[in-house]
Amino acid sequence: xxxxxxxxxxxxxxxxxxxxxxxxxxxxxxxxxxxxxxxxxxxxxxxxxxxxxxxxxxxxxxxxxxxxxxxxxxxxxxxxxxxxxxxxxxxxxxxxxxxxxxxxxxxxxxxxxxxxxxxxxxxxxxxxxxxxxxxxxxxxxxxxxxxxxxxxxxxxxxxxxxxxxxxxxxxxxxxxxxxxxxxxxxxxxxxxxxxxxxxxxxxxxxxxxxxxxxxxxxxxxxxxxxxxxxxxxxxxxxxxxxxxxxxxxxxxxxxxxxxxxxxxxxxxxxxxxxxxxxxxxxxxxxxxxxxxxxxxxxxxxxxxxxxxxxxxxxxxxxxxxxxxxxxxxxxxxxxxxxxxxxxxxxxxxxxxxxxxxxxxxxxxxxxxxxxxxxxxxxxxxxxxxxxxxxxxxxxxxxxxxxxxxxxx
Numbered sequence: 001x002x003x004x005x006x007x008x009x010x011x012x013x014x015x016x017x018x019x020x021x022x023x024x025x026x027x028x029x030x031x032x033x034x035x036x037x038x039x040x041x042x043x044x045x046x047x048x049x050x051x052x053x054x055x056x057x058x059x060x061x062x063x064x065x066x067x068x069x070x071x072x073x074x075x076x077x078x079x080x081x082x083x084x085x086x087x088x089x090x091x092x093x094x095x096x097x098x099x100x101x102x103x104x105x106x107x108x109x110x111x112x113x114x115x116x117x118x119x120x121x122x123x124x125x126x127x128x129x130x131x132x133x134x135x136x137x138x139x140x141x142x143x144x145x146x147x148x149x150x151x152x153x154x155x156x157x158x159x160x161x162x163x164x165x166x167x168x169x170x171x172x173x174x175x176x177x178x179x180x181x182x183x184x185x186x187x188x189x190x191x192x193x194x195x196x197x198x199x200x201x202x203x204x205x206x207x208x209x210x211x212x213x214x215x216x217x218x219x220x221x222x223x224x225x226x227x228x229x230x231x232x233x234x235x236x237x238x239x240x241x242x243x244x245x246x247x248x249x250x251x252x253x254x255x256x257x258x259x260x261x262x263x264x265x266x267x268x269x270x271x272x273x274x275x276x277x278x279x280x281x282x283x284x285x286x287x288x289x290x291x292x293x294x295x296x297x298x299x300x301x302x303x304x305x306x307x308x309x310x311x312x313x314x315x316x317x318x319x320x321x322x323x324x325x326x327x328x329x330x331x332x333x334x335x336x337x338x339x340x341x342x343x344x345x346x347x348x349x350x351x352x353x354x355x356x357x358x359x360x361x362x363x364x365x366x367x368x369x370x371x372x373x374x375x376x377x378x379x380x381x382x383x384x385x386x387x388x389x390x391x392x393x394x395x396x397x398x399x400x401x402x403x404x405x406x407x408x
Contacts, residue, residue, distance in 0.1 A: 001407045002035040004085040004101070006072055006094035012038055012057045013046045021176055021296065023051060025396075028174070030055040032400040035083055039075050041068040041094060061376075073097040080105060086407040092117070092133055095140045102143070108406040111144035113137075114173075116317040116338045118157045145406055148399070150318035153338035169402050172342075173320055174392040179297075180327035181383075183304040191305045195289065196229045196263055229260045230369050233306035235299070235321045236313075238269030243335065243356070245275060247312040250361050252282055257362075258369050263288045266302060303328035307375065308368050314355060316340055323390045326350070326382035331375045333364050343390075349382040 011022045030036045036055045040046075046059035058079070060071040076097060079085070084105075090098030091112035102109035117134045120283060141147055141158065147168045149155050155168045232251070236242055244265070249265050265275075265288065272290060279288045303309070309325035309332040316339035323343060325332050332350040334340035342352035351364040368375045 001033055001087060001403065002083055002085040003029075003033050003037070003069065003403065004076060004079065004098075005036065005086045006041070006088075006090040006098055007038055007091055008041045008091075010040060010042055010046070012051070013040055013042065015051055021179075026055060026173055027052055028396050029400065032403075035085075037079050037085070038082070039072045039097075041065075070092075073100055076101055077104075087403055091115075092123075092137050095144070096136065097142055099140050102145075108145045109143070110346065110403070110406060111141055111147050113147065113149040113154050113158070114317055116154060116315045118154075118161060120239075124262055146402065148402060151339050151342040153342055154317055157338070163284075169398075170396045171402065172318055172323075172390055172395055174395040174399070175320055175323050175390060176392050177323070177327040177387060177390065180300045180303060180324050183301050183328075183392050187298070187301045188305050191301060195231065195264065195305075214310060219380045228372075229262070231305060232261065232263045232365070233266070233302060233325075234263070234311065235266045235302070235324075238265065238267050238275065240271055240274045241314050242269075242271075243312040243314050244271065245278060246356060246358075247280060247361075248275065248278055248284070248288070249308065250312070250358055250365070251288065252284065253358075253362050254365050254369075255284070255287060257366060261287065261369070264291055265289065266291045266294050266299070266304070268293055273365040275326040278367070299324070300328060303330050306330050308333060308365060310365070311335065311340065312361065313337055313340075319343055322350070323386050326386035327365065329383040331368050331378035332382065333361065333368070335361075343386070345381075348378070349385045350378060361388065386407050 009022050012026060026036070026038065033054060038057045040057060040059050042061065043060050044061045044063065046061060048059065049057040051057060058075050060068055060075065062068050062071045072094070085106045085107060087110060087111060088098040088101045089110045090096070092115045095111050098109050101107060117130055117137065138161070139164055145167070147158065147163065148171055149158065149168060150172045152170050155170050158168055232354050234244065238244060256262055276290060279285055303325055309330045310323060311319060311332065311334040313335050316337040318339040319334065319337070321330050322334060322340060326343065326349065330346060334350065334352060334369050335355045336345055336352040337355065340352060344352055346352040353360040353364055368378070
């Protein structure tokens with residue numbers, strides 16, 4: 001079968017390839033296709049890429065964002081001249097040209113839902129264009145031959161809104177969990193030394209007060225007051241919907257109650273500079289660190305470095321980072337979004353907090369920081385749960401089976 005896919009993931013064009021597993025995932029898809037073409041919505045500056053003998057990635061190289069749809073459609077028509085595709089795929093943001101191609105060429109149209117805008121006021125209010133996406137998705141979803149969602153919560157929303165139940169398939173984004181089961185002990189130790197010594201009471205010189213115990217086969221570092229140093233971790237896009245501006249206030253209060261703590265933020269996004277200013281205003285520069293993009297192969301070490309993973313989002317359709325953190329055996333605390341509720345079993349494999357419930361979030365963080373036995377148990381439960389329910393190879397096979405059922 002020949003598949004044409006529309007995407008907004010610029011990592012497929014070689015941008016920040018280390019930031020995720022998108023290229024590997026699409027190469028896996030390509031193993032089951034005669035040909036896979038991917039058109040990526042982007043502004044000018046990118047080159048066409050070839051990920052494998054039968055996988056081609058085309059940049060729209062648009063002058064403005066509102067040209068994305070037309071430019072993508074033109075590229076697709078040119079591809080069709082040489083290669084007649086059987087299936088077109090688009091998500092919430094990119095499905096419009098896919099629908100046009102369905103009409104013109106009578107091909108099958110699969111729509112992906114990787115966002116959670118339906119019945120979600122918190123997500124809609126952050127960006128005005130989300131209302132347009134909501135209306136467009138409600139129009140297109142009834143015209144797709146099938147709809148793939150990443151959580152049963154999204155499926156239930158679609159069904160309640162009148163979408164035919166039988167054409168909705170729940171298949172999470174495949175993740176290579178094997179990468180997060182192991183880590184480099186020497187690298188984790190190096191990171192602990194790097195991040196722990198620079199926020200002791202006396203600054204870098206305070207490292208003289210560090211106590212390191214290797215009796216259990218791994219170091220435990222504590223400060224002069226005897227409290228073990230703890231690390232909170234966030235991984236993801238630094239955008240308004242991730243709610244980090246609000247979370248900095250949460251962290252401030254946690255820090256006042258558990259002083260030996262640090263927050264590491266991995267990722268890039270439009271809100272980064274604003275958050276840096278807020279960190280400065282709150283006098284948290286020594287305890288909140290923005291690490292930018294971390295090499296994907298090194299990411300597992302940061303998960304294993306952390307004591308608690310946090311995801312305070314206003315909206316998550318799935319929450320792949322929760323799966324990665326779970327596979328790493330790290331206890332997670334997340335806002336009770338549609339996606340997080342799919343991955344976290346509250347009080348068993350992690351903690352869920354009502355969206356923007358400050359006291360609830362604070363109390364659950366402190367509970368894990370102060371009860372190491374509980375934290376370890378939650379982490380073990382999380383690893384067991386995600387390995388059983390979110391195996392990447394299984395999800396890939398489900399996706400390919402769906403494609404084949406539409407084409408053949």
